Amino acid sequence: MDELVIGADLGGTSTRLTVATSAGARLATVAGAGGNPTTHGVRRAAAELGATARLALSGLKPGAVRAVVIGVAGRATLDDERAAQAFAGALAAAGVTARPVFVGDAEVAFCSATPHPDGTILLAGTGAMAVRIRDRRTAATADGLGWLLGDEGSAYWIGREAVRAAIAAIGGTGPATALAGAVTARLLAAPPADPAHRLRSGLIRAVAARPPVELAALAPVVVEAEAAGDAVAAAICDDAAARLVRLVGDIRGPRDADPLVLNGSVVREPDAPVGRRVRRLIAERFGGEVLTPADGIAGAAWLAVRSLRPQWPDERLAEVHALLGQESS
Template sequence: MPHHDPALVLGLDVGGTSSRALVADVSGRELGAGTAGGGNPNSHRPERAAEQVASAARAALSGIDPGRVRGGVLGMAGVSAMTNPAVAEPFTRIWDELGLAGTVRVASDCEVSFAAGTDSPEGTVLIAGTGSIAARIRDHRLVATSGGYGWLLGDEGSAFWLGREAVRATLESLDREEHPRDPLVSAVLDRTLGDETGHADDLSKRLIATVNNVAPIRLAELAPLVTDSAGAGDVLAHDIVARAATLLADTAQAVRDAGDTTPIVLAGSLTGADNPLGAALRTELAGRNSGELGTAGPGAEGAVRLAALDLDAPSNP
């Protein structure tokens, strides 16, 4: 009787700056891992993005028969880009070149993050990093979202929002010519202008010009000034963090029904329990919900989980 090696799955977490691949058995036991540069076709040319994803996958498959890989999931933000044949074709080509036995399904980063934080098939995921979005998950698939509109139209409570509020608070403080200056105000001036010497009116004009001369999304780089200052007891920064926590909780609640007891998974750089915003957000959500609060692990692990579930589906006996 011929020997059949157990089926394996491929999980990929693909972002604008890095791509990570995992090969695992259906129980989730990791057998291979690989990393590469950014592979999101929303941030890079499709051909280059696909090359990076292929590089990460090849590293993960090192020493493993690709014919054992029965399926896979690639998680990324902006999955709608893959509906464009010109974008999808380079990725389809690399799956064929890798010699996988099964297909690789593209999933939302929300679905992958949720799966990386809970075994439940249903609940809410809230992602807060450079931007912010909440999603309702049912049967491991995204069914509704709140937020995620980008820096111009939304992203409330995100790193961009924190940075913008920090600059606004600094300008308002300069308008009032406050002395001594709040620690957050001093930190913003030092980071953006290099110093805080000079008349308040001149500092204000220089700050406005400096901020307007760079890409708006770079305001997100100021977010650590807010969270660090809040952690050090700064009142102004604490107020910004408290408002951000409320806005993020509102975003999550928008996709939850009254009395919902399903889990909430938190993902993104701002949601860690050791972060003042993450701690405030957990307190805010716990006061509004009875569902379990979880933290997402690495996205590639969530992708592996979803790929294993796909193999267990009725269409994959």
């Protein structure tokens, strides 16, 4: 059997891991529970990685794994040697002796979409940031500041704007919108009766009682209202797209011909309200091919192959990249 590689993604809601040969054949892809160390803590996240690796390697030879690349949001946590050692120990307990290399989720997503070394990626899911990639590493970042300081245009931001619009409509300070009823239904089990100020207060209390990031769960409410023709929801989508494209403009010139990758729940789908608007604005302002990654862990596996086979020519590595992408579709 060829030497094996592992590519993994430590997400807040799931740990995803693929085992592949160095030639690009994916042998097993599995998902476990959330494994992001920032969200769940190092000990729990490392244990989940180990459990997922054992499941993926069932029937394979863990000792044949020669390279491991793990993508993780907030990878600064893994700069702590003790934290990195916890993950290496969890893999070793599963029989994998290769020491893992940790890279940012933006780098993994970019490399999942293209083998090109340079370009730009716009990530817009719960949070939002644009990243300039040079030699497959982060060279510059716009936003990615978290809910308190930024993440403009993200699902969190869209959810927050939905609540603000609903409260304005209820209080008579903003236009009528279907978001008023939809947001109320999502946040309040038993909406108070009139007067309106009680409903307004109820919504404010409901939001304050939850972790701020949970506002991201309201983004689909805006999508549904926009699809139904709600003008306020459409305006929120317009604003979100404009803010996201502005992030791209902070780190990318109009004549840049390198690939531009879109990823994340807000922009990934070309027919989604914000995704559609973002693509239109990008086409008006920037050059270069617009891509979406097939599968984030394919990029992690490909980076592992590159580390294992640095002598291979670009053409051979591009073939491996294509194979990994086909396996993920």
